[in-house]
Amino acid sequence: MSRYRNLALFLGLAxxxxxxxxxxxxxxxxxxxxxxxxxRYDIAGVFMLAYAAVRADRWLPADRRQWAAVGVGAALLIA
Structure with missing residues (x-):
């Protein structure tokens, strides 16, 4: 990335x-x-899900182990 692009991205983020x-x-x-x-969390989740659907080939968990990891992560995030 160029120096000016980095600066513009940083200013946009700020x-x-x-x-x-x-x-x-x-x-x-x-x-x-x-x-x-x-x-706020719901809106952010919708944007993150849309981003994952666009960027990843397989964005859904493939097996029970991955679904369990998602469930544990979600429960710990809420708790």
Missing amino acids: AVWGSAFMAIKAGLSEFPPVLFAAL
């Missing part, structure tokens, strides 16, 4: 990351905190 605090402040005035956090 803008998106910084705007998250303003979005959280605005969202908390409309929704209860737990519901707002759940909505």
Whole structure:
């Protein structure tokens, strides 16, 4: 990557990351905190699933062992 492209990507990331605090402040005035956090995670999950579906050849777990790992990871993420 060129130096200018890296700088542009960094500035874009900083803008998106910084705007998250303003979005959280605005969202908390409309929704209860737990519901707002759940909505944020749901929206992020949809984007991550779409990204995985586009980038990976096989994005679904292949066997029971992989499904178990996904289930344990999901349970630990929520807990």
